[in-house]
Amino acid sequence: DARVTQTPRHKVTEMGQEVTMRCQPILGHNTVFWYRQTMMQGLELLAYFRNRAPLDDSGMPKDRFSAEMPDATLATLKIQPSEPRDSAVYFCASGSGQGGFGYSNQPQHFGDGTRLSIL
């Protein structure tokens, strides 16, 4: 079965360090989503892309977070500088969005997540 691949699976680092999380979407999927999961807030959408173009990053703290898609097979989420409150599980998901007017009827497929701990 095709799967979304996220690396690393776990990351522990000290406050102030740069953190980069990577995601390889399912081949052929053209939409990529980044979510953050915490006990308090649950699952929150941070940003999403269609055909590598950012469509919405309103859920992302702009001063320290950045999301990019250097190519169709790689999406990255960076935090610089990291803070303890960034500790969470970060999920990447991909789907086959139809774009244009309307929305995809294809479900999002999630990776296994990156558990990030900022000390």
Added chain:
Amino acid sequence: AQTVTQSQPEMSVQEAETVTLSCTYDTSESDYYLFWYKQPPSRQMILVIRQEAYKQQNATENRFSVNFQKAAKSFSLKISDSQLGDAAMYFCASNQGGSEKLVFGKGTKLTVNP
């Protein structure tokens, strides 16, 4: 903003019995999609079932079925013949504002007792 509410933080069921997880949502859209995702301790988010709002027929996937009440904005998940492997967090979700963005509920932790 669109909201999804799961009023049951925890539920338990005996193996082989049936359990229903509740979900309500709020949207101004006339057409949208609803999903149930399962998150076992392994952390992976697994799609269980999805419902298209314009379809009146309730979706079913083997032992999983939904009771979709559009007027009431209710989307409950029924698990029949519960198995130990069904133990997990279950999240209800809806796409937001006619886009592909998903809004998730806070989740329901399901325990299956042998």
